Amino acid sequence: MARVKRGNVARKRRNKILNLAKGFRGGNKNLFRTANQRVMKALCNAYRDRRRRKRDFRRLWIARINASARMNGTNYSKLINSLKSAEIKINRKMLAQLAINEPKCFEEIVTTAIK
Numbered sequence: 001m002a003r004v005k006r007g008n009v010a011r012k013r014r015n016k017i018l019n020l021a022k023g024f025r026g027g028n029k030n031l032f033r034t035a036n037q038r039v040m041k042a043l044c045n046a047y048r049d050r051r052r053r054k055r056d057f058r059r060l061w062i063a064r065i066n067a068s069a070r071m072n073g074t075n076y077s078k079l080i081n082s083l084k085s086a087e088i089k090i091n092r093k094m095l096a097q098l099a100i101n102e103p104k105c106f107e108e109i110v111t112t113a114i115k
Contacts, residue, residue: 061096068099072110082113 014032020042021028021035028038066076074082083090088109098106 058092061092064096064099065092068103068106069110072107074110074114079110079113083109086113086115088113 017032017036017039018030020039021030023029024035024038027034029035062076065079069076069079090109095106095109098109
């Protein structure tokens with residue numbers, strides 16, 4: 001059988017990994033074996049953190065809503081319960097934006113919901 005020379009294929013495979021490793025420090029950017037390990041770890045972290053980012057933002061919005069709700073004489077859980085019972089459909093992201101940028105509007109929403 002003829003010998004298979006992997007020159008182009010192997011070089012392309014290695015260069016693909018080394019291009020993903022640009023910006024890494026030390027041998028992690030130009031030594032294939034360590035670069036491959038670092039790239040695999042980085043891709044795992046990126047996959048995990050794309051999901052974690054959604055949790056972190058929701059947690060941030062809840063903290064902001066709670067702080068503004070307490071300034072208006074209630075707390076987060078009572079406010080959300082009141083909004084649901086008053087059938088005011090506004091998500092946490094928008095509530096947090098209103099709490100920061102439009103405190104008067106947020107105060108109106110709170111008073112409307114608690115009535």
